[in-house]
Amino acid sequence: MKKTSENSEGLTQLPAGVLEAEQALDALDEAFWVGFGRLGAEQLKGVEALQQAFGASALGPRMADAVAGIRRSEFAETHFVTFAAGRTALQGAEHDALLASAFEALGWTATEASVETNLQATASHHEVYLEAARQWLLELAIVGFFQLTPEVLLPFQATLEKLQGEPKLARQAALLTGFYEEMLAAIPFGSKATVQNRRWPDLWARAMIICTKVPPPAAVSAFTGQIHLFGVEVREHGFYASAVFHGIALRGAEAIAVRVTLSTWKVDVVFGSELWKLFAARAPTLVKALTDGLALTVDALPLAETGDMAWDDAKAALAGKLDLDAIGAHLAPGAQTTRRAPPLPLDRHPAFLALPIYMGDFQYKDGQISFGAGTIPLAEAQTPAGDFDVDLLVAASAAVGLLRFNGGWAFQPLALLKKGKSAGKKPLTLAGAAAASAKSKVDAVGILQAKASRLLRRKA
Amino acid sequence: MTELRQSVLKTPAPKKLRNVKEVPFVELYGGRVQGVVRSGSDEDRVYVCFVEAGTGNHACNTNNNRPCSQNYFCKHRLGMLSEAMEHYGAERVARYLNAPGEYTSELSSSELFARFPNAQIFRGSAPNVFSRFLSYLRYVELQASLDPMPEMSWFIAG
Numbered sequence: 066m067k068k069t070s071e072n073s074e075g076l077t078q079l080p081a082g083v084l085e086a087e088q089a090l091d092a093l094d095e096a097f098w099v100g101f102g103r104l105g106a107e108q109l110k111g112v113e114a115l116q117q118a119f120g121a122s123a124l125g126p127r128m129a130d131a132v133a134g135i136r137r138s139e140f141a142e143t144h145f146v147t148f149a150a151g152r153t154a155l156q157g158a159e160h161d162a163l164l165a166s167a168f169e170a171l172g173w174t175a176t177e178a179s180v181e182t183n184l185q186a187t188a189s190h191h192e193v194y195l196e197a198a199r200q201w202l203l204e205l206a207i208v209g210f211f212q213l214t215p216e217v218l219l220p221f222q223a224t225l226e227k228l229q230g231e232p233k234l235a236r237q238a239a240l241l242t243g244f245y246e247e248m249l250a251a252i253p254f255g256s257k258a259t260v261q262n263r264r265w266p267d268l269w270a271r272a273m274i275i276c277t278k279v280p281p282p283a284a285v286s287a288f289t290g291q292i293h294l295f296g297v298e299v300r301e302h303g304f305y306a307s308a309v310f311h312g313i314a315l316r317g318a319e320a321i322a323v324r325v326t327l328s329t330w331k332v333d334v335v336f337g338s339e340l341w342k343l344f345a346a347r348a349p350t351l352v353k354a355l356t357d358g359l360a361l362t363v364d365a366l367p368l369a370e371t372g373d374m375a376w377d378d379a380k381a382a383l384a385g386k387l388d389l390d391a392i393g394a395h396l397a398p399g400a401q402t403t404r405r406a407p408p409l410p411l412d413r414h415p416a417f418l419a420l421p422i423y424m425g426d427f428q429y430k431d432g433q434i435s436f437g438a439g440t441i442p443l444a445e446a447q448t449p450a451g452d453f454d455v456d457l458l459v460a461a462s463a464a465v466g467l468l469r470f471n472g473g474w475a476f477q478p479l480a481l482l483k484k485g486k487s488a489g490k491k492p493l494t495l496a497g498a499a500a501a502s503a504k505s506k507v508d509a510v511g512i513l514q515a516k517a518s519r520l521l522r523r524k525a
Numbered sequence: 526m527t528e529l530r531q532s533v534l535k536t537p538a539p540k541k542l543r544n545v546k547e548v549p550f551v552e553l554y555g556g557r558v559q560g561v562v563r564s565g566s567d568e569d570r571v572y573v574c575f576v577e578a579g580t581g582n583h584a585c586n587t588n589n590n591r592p593c594s595q596n597y598f599c600k601h602r603l604g605m606l607s608e609a610m611e612h613y614g615a616e617r618v619a620r621y622l623n624a625p626g627e628y629t630s631e632l633s634s635s636e637l638f639a640r641f642p643n644a645q646i647f648r649g650s651a652p653n654v655f656s657r658f659l660s661y662l663r664y665v666e667l668q669a670s671l672d673p674m675p676e677m678s679w680f681i682a683g
């Protein structure tokens with residue numbers, strides 16, 4: 066096997082097939098923006114090219130049916146589920162190719178086994194809400210994003226509220242809420258030049274897929290051992306936020322890359338330290354481990370085969386100081402023994418790639434990060450504003466973070482380490498720690514909750 | 526490397542924390558900047574205001590649909606607009622309203638209003654602003670999930 070440093074093209078060149086898949090996606094994007102109800106000859110050609118890409122595969126005949134249906138202006142839901150499935154299949158294949166080439170470039174071993182899932186029946190009232198969501202998605206696709214009006218969007222509000230009320234449909238509700246509000250805030254497009262993006266067709270397809278088949282949870286087993294967190298990423302839109310903690314779980318000689326997700330519904334004025342107040346109330350030990358840079362011991366916590374740990378603060382205790390070098394040894398290029406769990410089959414999308422990596426020779430300059438295995442840009446789109454300022458990035462000599470893909474590989478830092486004489490008093494900075502330890506000056510949630518109980522009760 | 530389209534784009538984050546006590550709700554929605562303003566005298570009353578994009582037409586009513594006693598540029602309308610500009614940034618609000626002239630971050634709410642000299646007062650009820658506010662309040666009471674949320678990978682504040 067070649068040394069990792071000679072393999073840097075693995076992160077800067079696209080694996081075979083990805084470019085072709087991207088071109089097919091471009092053509093499909095076009096159809097979503099123009100609207101399937103008004104496709105011209107040019108866009109129809111693009112959609113047909115997509116059909117050819119599936120030729121002899123299992124989806125081939127369904128795709129042929131769907132394209133023929135659109136040609137006859139037959140806008141049946143099943144055709145649109147097929148387009149969503151086609152998009153998902155293309156991006157699933159891209160995900161796998163990208164993952165394989167990154168693993169090869171970095172000298173990591175892929176975990177071969179696929180994830181077991183627990184099949185669950187969908188409640189009948191859930192089916193009703195999901196069907197209503199699919200109907201609305203169908204409407205969007207026929208109309209086209211360029212033609213969106215409040216009249217197309219607003220009727221979805223009632224269904225959305227039903228979905229939001231069901232914790233078991235949180236994935237659907239959180240995605241659709243973000244998508245819906247984003248579209249409402251963007252229209253009317255007016256005189257502003259609007260460039261069609263990849264994002265909205267992706268959000269649309271994802272919503273269609275998880276509203277067609279509710280993703281089953283992964284199988285779990287109990288984990289007892291140590292967890293070393295190396296940072297957190299806050300993912301949020303105005304009304305939902307997830308804090309995803311990344312860490313290494315150690316049990317004897319075994320090392321597993323794990324995630325812990327805390328989520329909350331919220332409103333747009335709740336962000337930064339206000340948001341962290343909600344997370345700290347839910348999981349004080351976990352948040353303290355982050356703010357104080359401490360390791361954790363946990364007793365029999367459910368660990369899914371995807372590496373996701375279902376947090377229960379009562380089963381966790383703070384342990385000694387976090388040792389970033391020790392963590393680094395498990396995440397560095399060439400670290401072969403760490404278990405890096407595969408995602409659920411349905412969750413294979415390039416935007417979901419987030420590979421923990423340690424860079425012992427980190428160097429930041431003008432938005433570019435150099436490390437042993439090559440030079441890649443900072444993951445601007447995935448790194449929340451305010452996580453790290455440029456000075457910290459420039460001063461850092463080692464880092465732990467995530468390899469992300471967003472039209473190319475990029476690095477999202479989660480922990481920055483200063484080494485040697487320049488280290489000073491605070492050698493280690495973890496993403497999220499500053500916001501989590503800041504005292505919030507106002508109580509926006511409290512004010513709104515008081516208002517809510519007054520006005521909502523009064524109305525009911 | 527060939528430039529590919531990006532699926533992850535940042536979700537605009539609030540510029541600053543607005544005054545939630547005075548203006549509990551403000552949004553850019555369906556071609557209007559709209560919101561809810563606290564009444565100074567009655568805890569159960571709020572004022573519902575909006576300004577329409579393109580025309581600058583505006584309204585201010587109580588939640589029981591009584592028109593505001595001040596006719597024009599009332600403190601509710603101006604307050605709602607200032608808080609919207611605090612929250613979204615003055616430039617974004619001006620651009621959303623399609624206001625004539627330059628968009629800068631120093632723009633004030635009264636200057637922005639003045640960009641629409643032909644704006645009319647919109648009579649009648651403010652369309653669904655109050656029900657949007659009630660839906661907004663619902664969010665702080667909803668129960669979240671403990672499960673992983675891969676779709677949230679698309680939503681990063683910036």
Ligand SMILES: [Zn+2]
Pocket residue numbers: 572585586593594595599600601602
């Ligand atoms: Zn008024």
